[in-house]
Amino acid sequence: MKPGALARALVSGALDxxxxxxxxxxxxxxxxxxxxxxxxxxxFERIPALSFALCARCLVRGEEPVGCRRHPHAAVWPxxxxxxRAALLVHALKYGGRPGLADALAERLARxxxxxxxxxxxxxxxxxxxxxxxxxxxxxxxxxxxxxxxLGVPAIEDVLARVRxxxxxxxxxxxxxxxxxxxxxxxxxxxxYRGRRVLIVxxxxxxGATLEACLETLAASGARPVGAALAWAQEMSHLHIPDGVxxxxxxxxxxxxxxxxxxxxxxxxxxxxxxxxxxxxALGALMLAVMAVExxxxxxEYHLSLLGPVGVLLGPAxxxxxxxxxxxxxxxxxxxxxxxxxxxxxxxGAGGALARPxxxxxxxxxxxxxxxxxxxxVAQAVSGALWLVVVAVGLRFGTPGAARVGLFAxxxxxxxxxxxxxxxxxxxxxxxxxxRVRPDLLPGGVRPAQEVR
Amino acid sequence: xxxxxxxxxxxxxxxxxxxxxxxxLSKLLFASGLVLLAVFAPSLWLLGGLYAAVWALALTAxxxxxxxxAAAGYPLAFTVLFLLARWDGTAATPLRLLLxxxxxxxxxxxxxxxxxxxxLFAPLSRVLPRSVGDGLFLTYRSLFELxxxxxxxxxxxxxxxxxxxxxxxxxxxxxxxxxxxxxxGFDHSQRVYAAMLLRGHSGRICGCHHYAEGSRADxxxxxxxxxxxxxxxxxxxxx
Numbered sequence: 001m002k003p004g005a006l007a008r009a010l011v012s013g014a015l016d017x018x019x020x021x022x023x024x025x026x027x028x029x030x031x032x033x034x035x036x037x038x039x040x041x042x043x044f045e046r047i048p049a050l051s052f053a054l055c056a057r058c059l060v061r062g063e064e065p066v067g068c069r070r071h072p073h074a075a076v077w078p079x080x081x082x083x084x085r086a087a088l089l090v091h092a093l094k095y096g097g098r099p100g101l102a103d104a105l106a107e108r109l110a111r112x113x114x115x116x117x118x119x120x121x122x123x124x125x126x127x128x129x130x131x132x133x134x135x136x137x138x139x140x141x142x143x144x145x146x147x148x149x150x151l152g153v154p155a156i157e158d159v160l161a162r163v164r165x166x167x168x169x170x171x172x173x174x175x176x177x178x179x180x181x182x183x184x185x186x187x188x189x190x191x192x193y194r195g196r197r198v199l200i201v202x203x204x205x206x207x208g209a210t211l212e213a214c215l216e217t218l219a220a221s222g223a224r225p226v227g228a229a230l231a232w233a234q235e236m237s238h239l240h241i242p243d244g245v246x247x248x249x250x251x252x253x254x255x256x257x258x259x260x261x262x263x264x265x266x267x268x269x270x271x272x273x274x275x276x277x278x279x280x281x282a283l284g285a286l287m288l289a290v291m292a293v294e295x296x297x298x299x300x301e302y303h304l305s306l307l308g309p310v311g312v313l314l315g316p317a318x319x320x321x322x323x324x325x326x327x328x329x330x331x332x333x334x335x336x337x338x339x340x341x342x343x344x345x346x347x348x349g350a351g352g353a354l355a356r357p358x359x360x361x362x363x364x365x366x367x368x369x370x371x372x373x374x375x376x377x378v379a380q381a382v383s384g385a386l387w388l389v390v391v392a393v394g395l396r397f398g399t400p401g402a403a404r405v406g407l408f409a410x411x412x413x414x415x416x417x418x419x420x421x422x423x424x425x426x427x428x429x430x431x432x433x434x435x436r437v438r439p440d441l442l443p444g445g446v447r448p449a450q451e452v453r
Numbered sequence: 454x455x456x457x458x459x460x461x462x463x464x465x466x467x468x469x470x471x472x473x474x475x476x477x478l479s480k481l482l483f484a485s486g487l488v489l490l491a492v493f494a495p496s497l498w499l500l501g502g503l504y505a506a507v508w509a510l511a512l513t514a515x516x517x518x519x520x521x522x523a524a525a526g527y528p529l530a531f532t533v534l535f536l537l538a539r540w541d542g543t544a545a546t547p548l549r550l551l552l553x554x555x556x557x558x559x560x561x562x563x564x565x566x567x568x569x570x571x572x573l574f575a576p577l578s579r580v581l582p583r584s585v586g587d588g589l590f591l592t593y594r595s596l597f598e599l600x601x602x603x604x605x606x607x608x609x610x611x612x613x614x615x616x617x618x619x620x621x622x623x624x625x626x627x628x629x630x631x632x633x634x635x636x637x638g639f640d641h642s643q644r645v646y647a648a649m650l651l652r653g654h655s656g657r658i659c660g661c662h663h664y665a666e667g668s669r670a671d672x673x674x675x676x677x678x679x680x681x682x683x684x685x686x687x688x689x690x691x692x
Contacts, residue, residue: 048605052612066611081604087460091517243492243528243557245535245550266582277584278646281591282599282638288592289599290631293607306631313635318584325588329596332565332573333458335527337557338488395538412534425621429628430635438636 036104038092039085044104047089048081051112056215056227059208073219074212076227078205079105079112086231090203094135099142105230106146109201113151113228119199122148123159125214126185130165143230144201151199159198160185160214181213187221194222205229243337246394254390255342261349262324265317276318283310284322288329302418307348307383308376308427311355313441319352320345343390351383356443368442372431377424384416457524459597461562464516466569471673472514477572477664479674484564486678490685491556497545499688500552506681507559516566524562528554545692575664595641602637606630 033040053075055068068074080086089105092098124140132138141157148155166184187193200214211227218225269276290304311319324345331338355375362371388409434441465473472480487507494500511521536550565573570593578586610630617623 048608050608067617081608243488243554245532245554248492262585263582266584269584274587274649275642275646277587278591278642278649279639280584281588281645282595282642283635284588284592285595285599286603286631286634286638288596289603289634292600293603293627304631309631309635321582321585321588322592325585325592328577328589329593332561333461333524335558337528337554338485338561339492339557391535395535422624425624426628426631429625429630430632431628432625433629433632434635437632438639441635441639 038089038101043085047085050078053077056208056212060212073225074215076211076229077113078229078232079109080231082231082233094139099137102142102146106143109147109230110150118197119153120196121153122155122199125202126160126162128162128165140202158188161188181209185214185217190221196223198223198225200227202229204231204233206233243339250394251340251343254346258342258345261320265320268317280318280322284326287326302422307352308355308379308423309430311352311379312359312375315356316353320349323349323352347386348383350386351379354382355379368435369428369432373424373428376427377420380420380423384419388412460520461566464566470514471670472567474668475670475674476667477568478576479671480564480568483674483678484560487560488557491553496688496691497548498691502684502688504552504556507556511563514567521562525559528558572664
């Protein structure tokens with residue numbers, strides 16, 4: 001036995017002994033945990049369940065994966081949303097040496113499958129032999145075998161074989177994901193599964209490429225495949241300016257100016273009630289929360305900011321404070337940077353501060369939805385333009401080397417334009433709803449919604 | 454993001470390593486020093502050493518390495534774009550451009566992963582205006598709930614036909630959905646305000662002094678600071 005494997009076995013044994021000897025705590029809430037589920041019962045049941053099929057092929061291509069009818073052999077049924085509780089379970093199942101967890105998880109997986117699925121047999125996405133030796137078992141097979149028991153159909157482990165090891169998919173674009181997995185799997189005995197409904201199971205569905213490759217290989221051999229995954233994890237990425245890429249002559253004055261503006265905005269808003277501060281907190285949290293929402297944009301994803309609507313609802317001073325706080329929270333968790341909190345806040349805050357004046361200006365002639373859309377477009381356009389200016393200045397005066405501002409702008413400009421359009425249409429919807437339901441939340445001086453045709 | 458943030462938050466509160474026991478103030482000062490060193494260090498050797506040192510901090514704090522890698526890897530997208538635009542044919546420039554943000558973001562993750570947020574925000578809220586300091590607490594407090602709701606709303610929109618039709622229709626419907634979140638945020642803020650009053654809120658959140666309470670673990674932070682400073686002095690002039 002290699003020293004690494006021996007160490008892992010010893011750690012696993014010690015953890016088992018600890019689990020046997022000491023009462024276990026639920027890592028999600030701190031209450032008593034159920035050993036067979038790792039979490040306590042309520043936390044386990046609170047993991048959001050899914051009960052619809054996703055199209056693995058559309059997922060890989062960055063298209064809408066829900067409700068696809070074009071690729072019938074690429075349907076995958078995910079059981080859970082990959083939230084922090086699901087992540088703990090998957091981590092324990094996959095890396096923590098806890099194959100026993102598969103029992104409870106297979107039960108959730110069985111609940112997610114439709115009644116008329118009609119699977120003839122269940123199998124699992126195969127692991128490369130080297131990975132399997134290292135881990136000691138295939139976590140997907142642990143799930144598949146138990147799921148088969150619940151469905152009352154046979155489980156066959158070696159339907160597919162992984163013929164070569166493939167690198168991780170996460171950082172590859174859709175075309176490379178497909179190339180990466182092309183020919184990675186083969187059906188071991190194709191004639192045995194021809195015409196049969198094969199349910200193939202994986203643990204986490206992220207890019208969809210692995211399951212898509214398996215489903216495609218099975219379909220090509222004449223089987224009628226369908227996929228199931230324990231959890232669906234959605235990816236996200238950001239383009240906040242991080243530490244260390246911009247010259248100090250740019251970020252230090254930016255930080256100083258932002259702090260001055262924070263102090264000035266606090267002076268302007270010194271009469272703000274505590275209720276108003278709580279409202280600011282809620283809208284700041286909403287800005288951060290919607291950043292996790294992905295709007296598919298071809299091979300890329302756009303992450304909303306709601307800068308315009310927040311700017312309109314709060315006004316310039318409070319918006320700057322909210323933007324500063326949001327950037328500080330992001331920087332503390334590794335998004336953006338601590339030294340560039342000031343610049344990031346200035347870039348976003350400048351756009352956000354313009355939103356309410358533009359809204360009022362447009363509101364004299366237009367209704368609330370169109371005014372909000374205009375305000376959001378201006379806010380996003382100004383922020384995006386400032387962002388490009390900051391980066392261009394950083395490229396020109398930063399560390400020595402050739403600066404290709406054009407290359408940067410070539411990538412960033414389409415995103416900027418898409419951002420302006422997307423944010424303004426979303427802002428239109430927000431104002432249309434608020435104008436009908438809570439017009440008092442919108443600043444005054446705008447024509448009421450019913451007057452607008 | 455919700456997974457990463459929630460897991461970091463959990464690790465910060467449940468960790469029992471000496472780094473977790475050290476005071477928030479000493480860790481905040483140490484992490485700020487690390488970030489500034491990463492930003493200003495001219496030597497590639499120093500940057501490499503610093504990156505390794507911060508990884509050592511993260512691993513000895515028992516932060517799960519995959520989680521740390523995911524959280525501290527967020528600057529990569531921007532940095533790679535910046536790096537391509539600054540490509541000068543040498544290995545040193547891209548390496549510097551990569552190591553600086555990665556080290557700084559790793560230091561931030563180490564800080565947040567070893568310090569519960571009330572302790573971390575308390576010293577910041579003392580130097581920031583009240584509306585901003587309180588805003589930090591209230592934003593973070595509302596964040597997880599709103600993230601869960603937003604994610605549920607987005608899923609519901611996709612399931613109930615909100616993802617079909619023209620792009621304009623889809624985005625407008627999404628906007629209407631987010632407007633319900635604005636309303637929820639407003640109601641939530643009213644409830645939070647009422648709860649604050651009931652709990653005796655008198656003008657500033659977290660008047661506690663836990664963040665500055667020293668312990669023996671702070672000696673470890675001081676020792677780490679000394680080691681990093683000594684390393685920086687030795688390696689500063691190397692290429």
